[in-house]
Amino acid sequence: MSASSLLFKSTRVAGLEVRHRIVMAPMTRSRSTQPGDIPNAMNARYYAQRASAALIVTEATQISPQGKGYSFTPGIYSPEQVAGWRLVSKAVHAAGGRLFLQLWHVGRMSHPDFHNGELPVAPSAVPFEGKIWKADPATGVGTMVDCPTPRALTTGEIKGIVADYRRGARNAMDAGFDGVEIHGANGYLVDQFLRTTSMRFLKQVVDSVADEVGAERTAIRLAPFLTARGMACPDILPTILEATQYLQTRGIAYLHLVEADWDDAPQFTEEFRQAIRARFTRPIIVAGRYDKVRAEWVLSKGYADLVAFGRPFLANPDLPHRLANDLPLATFDSGALFGGGRRGYSDYPNCRDTGRAGEVRKRRTSMPAPPTRSTFGSVAAIQSNQRHRFKPTAGSKVFTGHPNQASDSP
Numbered sequence: 001m002s003a004s005s006l007l008f009k010s011t012r013v014a015g016l017e018v019r020h021r022i023v024m025a026p027m028t029r030s031r032s033t034q035p036g037d038i039p040n041a042m043n044a045r046y047y048a049q050r051a052s053a054a055l056i057v058t059e060a061t062q063i064s065p066q067g068k069g070y071s072f073t074p075g076i077y078s079p080e081q082v083a084g085w086r087l088v089s090k091a092v093h094a095a096g097g098r099l100f101l102q103l104w105h106v107g108r109m110s111h112p113d114f115h116n117g118e119l120p121v122a123p124s125a126v127p128f129e130g131k132i133w134k135a136d137p138a139t140g141v142g143t144m145v146d147c148p149t150p151r152a153l154t155t156g157e158i159k160g161i162v163a164d165y166r167r168g169a170r171n172a173m174d175a176g177f178d179g180v181e182i183h184g185a186n187g188y189l190v191d192q193f194l195r196t197t198s199m200r201f202l203k204q205v206v207d208s209v210a211d212e213v214g215a216e217r218t219a220i221r222l223a224p225f226l227t228a229r230g231m232a233c234p235d236i237l238p239t240i241l242e243a244t245q246y247l248q249t250r251g252i253a254y255l256h257l258v259e260a261d262w263d264d265a266p267q268f269t270e271e272f273r274q275a276i277r278a279r280f281t282r283p284i285i286v287a288g289r290y291d292k293v294r295a296e297w298v299l300s301k302g303y304a305d306l307v308a309f310g311r312p313f314l315a316n317p318d319l320p321h322r323l324a325n326d327l328p329l330a331t332f333d334s335g336a337l338f339g340g341g342r343r344g345y346s347d348y349p350n351c352r353d354t355g356r357a358g359e360v361r362k363r364r365t366s367m368p369a370p371p372t373r374s375t376f377g378s379v380a381a382i383q384s385n386q387r388h389r390f391k392p393t394a395g396s397k398v399f400t401g402h403p404n405q406a407s408d409s410p
């Protein structure tokens with residue numbers, strides 16, 4: 001590690017002193033205990049293994065049954081879920097880590113099968129192109145399925161959803177989290193409202209969460225350049241800049257920006273980075289195909305204060321150590337991303353503990369290129385790929401939705 005490395009310079013975020021600038025990006029892994037979408041000991045082990053991140057942002061977590069859009073994702077609305085998340089926060093804190101829970105309402109990115117046959121909800125009832133990953137609970141086999149045209153929310157229902165965000169934030173505090181990140185990116189409900197060029201819903205959600213748990217424990221993730229999932233909106237950049245100004249006045253913990261994570265997508269321009277920085281003086285986190293060199297660059301320009309890594313954290317639980325020492329990075333098993341047990345989840349070794357298995361994993365040192373063009377779409381393609389890979393075979397371990405299957409010792 002070079003003495004001048006900015007990535008390994010300590011800083012403060014959300015009132016916490018952190019030793020470096022490497023954040024673990026939120027990543028859905030669809031391994032909660034069923035029924036009930038309850039986080040479990042295996043999840044606690046997975047997160048604790050990655051506790052050397054400056055901050056962990058958990059996988060997106062639905063604030064209500066209506067907020068769900070993918071199979072086996074965890075919630076933060078029932079007492080059982082709060083107890084499950086407590087296992088996670090305890091394990092991460094015991095390992096010296098810090099963690100924010102990502103609060104999620106998918107809006108129209110969902111399917112009637114998650115809602116007793118009712119339509120998913122959205123700001124308005126317009127058709128759009130979007131797919132979600134849905135598994136058959138009996139077999140654990142998942143496929144990408146189209147989202148139907150949603151129904152429009154009423155004003156009263158919107159108030160109820162804002163209250164659900166508040167309750168989710170309170171529950172996260174009760175579960176021992178250091179804060180919450182509102183998922184305002186990737187075409188989910190907050191983003192759907194933003195693309196109507198209205199900031200009202202974002203403001204209501206941020207206000208209610210910040211009033212409940214404090215602005216210093218409230219953060220948000222936004223995806224300014226997203227165009228997939230029906231999110232192409234010519235006025236989005238001015239809307240995001242206006243929102244940024246509002247977030248600055250609210251004094252939130254940090255602003256987390258999703259950058260292009262596919263090859264030929266529109267990149268953040270320096271002009272846009274400067275416009276964001278001019279409006280937001282508190283910590284900015286960026287994510288999207290960062291490696292050490294690009295991370296040092298974005299920090300050196302002052303455009304960001306921390307850098308979130310997603311895919312590199314999957315197979316490299318000790319990613320900060322590997323980056324600090326320029327060690328090779330292991331590649332992840334794309335067939336084990338969503339659903340399943342500990343294989344391809346909590347069984348990746350640290351460098352220091354590698355035996356033979358670790359050596360084998362380390363042979364390939366580069367990250368595979370994301371297979372598709374959309375921000376979360378790259379994940380969607382991996383999920384789609386999994387349709388072929390994640391089939392039950394004689395003796396194979398397939399997630400069946402049985403409560404005991406997705407459990408492990410912490």
Ligand SMILES: Cc1cc2nc3c(=O)[nH]c(=O)nc-3n(C[C@H](O)[C@H](O)[C@H](O)COP(=O)(O)O)c2cc1C
Nearest residue numbers: 025026027028059060261287288289309310311379
């Ligand atoms: C398996 C997987 C699951 C993801 N789930 C989420 C999620 O729950 N919430 C979210 O905001 N982003 C999610 N993302 C996007 C990542 O947080 C990150 O922005 C993206 O992977 C780009 O970073 P990377 O190039 O370092 O992987 C996910 C990405 C992956 C690979």
